[in-house]
Amino acid sequence: MFNQLRFIRAVSFLSPSSRSKSAAAPSISIEKLQNCIRPTRSQWLTGSSSYTTSSHSSKLLFRQLFEKESYTYTYLLADVSHPDKPALLIDPVDKTADRDLALVKELGLKLIYAINTHVHADHVTGTGLIKTKDPGVKSVISKASNAKADLFVEPGDEIYFGDLFLEVRATPGHTVGCVTYVTGEGSDQPQPRMAFTGDALLIRGCGRTDFQIFTLPEDTFVYPAHDYKGFTVSTVGEEMVYNPRLTTDQETFKDIMGNLKLAYPKMIDIALPANKVCGLQDVDAIAKAC
Numbered sequence: 001m002f003n004q005l006r007f008i009r010a011v012s013f014l015s016p017s018s019r020s021k022s023a024a025a026p027s028i029s030i031e032k033l034q035n036c037i038r039p040t041r042s043q044w045l046t047g048s049s050s051y052t053t054s055s056h057s058s059k060l061l062f063r064q065l066f067e068k069e070s071y072t073y074t075y076l077l078a079d080v081s082h083p084d085k086p087a088l089l090i091d092p093v094d095k096t097a098d099r100d101l102a103l104v105k106e107l108g109l110k111l112i113y114a115i116n117t118h119v120h121a122d123h124v125t126g127t128g129l130i131k132t133k134d135p136g137v138k139s140v141i142s143k144a145s146n147a148k149a150d151l152f153v154e155p156g157d158e159i160y161f162g163d164l165f166l167e168v169r170a171t172p173g174h175t176v177g178c179v180t181y182v183t184g185e186g187s188d189q190p191q192p193r194m195a196f197t198g199d200a201l202l203i204r205g206c207g208r209t210d211f212q213i214f215t216l217p218e219d220t221f222v223y224p225a226h227d228y229k230g231f232t233v234s235t236v237g238e239e240m241v242y243n244p245r246l247t248t249d250q251e252t253f254k255d256i257m258g259n260l261k262l263a264y265p266k267m268i269d270i271a272l273p274a275n276k277v278c279g280l281q282d283v284d285a286i287a288k289a290c
């Protein structure tokens with residue numbers, strides 16, 4: 001069987017130094033979540049872990065970028081200790097693709113991956129557009145998403161950029177193929193860890209019911225794909241205590257999620273079919289780019 005993990009490693013800029021591969025955390029259902037040991041508010045506030053937004057790593061260049069129409073966050077990560085400064089974008093938007101590529105150029109980075117957490121319903125991904133403007137970039141999405149891309153990842157895969165890597169975790173629920181990308185475990189990786197949760201876990205909100213994200217260390221930074229209230233970052237520990245949807249019993253949770261009364265996303269009829277094919281709607285462009 002074709003090994004996506006090896007493939008991702010093979011196309012990475014630098015072979016990783018020997019590293020023990022961490023096992024993918026087990027998936028936790030909402031039922032199990034209710035039984036998770038969670039810190040009380042006071043335990044969490046007085047806990048020994050750091051909850052500051054300290055610098056992530058001397059190697060990591062990190063930027064959080066915003067697209068104002070869909071309230072989408074795009075994340076730029078690069079290993080600036082590597083001579084090529086390999087970089088990746090998580091959840092780029094078509095409307096801001098030029099801005100993102102200009103920033104990559106200004107910072108002297110080499111963009112190698114344009115990655116999606118899932119097939120978005122509220123905006124067209126910038127992945128295809130980025131590939132037409134920089135053909136060296138590979139698009140990445142989960143195999144379970146059933147969308148087109150150059151590379152398909154599965155839970156447990158590691159996506160290397162230089163000596164840094166992202167671990168792929170299955171976080172389905174908002175869509176079938178949603179994944180969360182988590183910075184690697186190890187002393188040479190960003191500390192605290194950073195989780196790019198897509199729409200699975202939002203700050204004080206969520207788009208799903210299957211919460212293995214809460215098996216990550218409590219000081220793990222949570223970087224969602226959207227925020228509608230002006231938040232930029234949270235932590236796993238903070239969400240375990242203060243997320244109003246995830247601090248209730250199962251019945252209340254179901255009730256909350258069943259009564260969100262979210263409006264039909266404005267872009268959904270354009271975004272979903274486009275995002276199945278890298279965000280491109282032109283047949284020739286799809287053939288060339290995906």
Ligand SMILES: N[C@@H](CCC(=O)N[C@@H](CSS)C(=O)NCC(=O)O)C(=O)O
Nearest residue numbers: 121122199205206207262264265266267
């Ligand atoms: N009004 C917006 C879409 C807002 C929305 O539905 N957001 C999604 C994530 S993007 S599909 C969501 O899951 N929200 C959860 C929440 O609690 O807000 C539009 O028309 O695009």
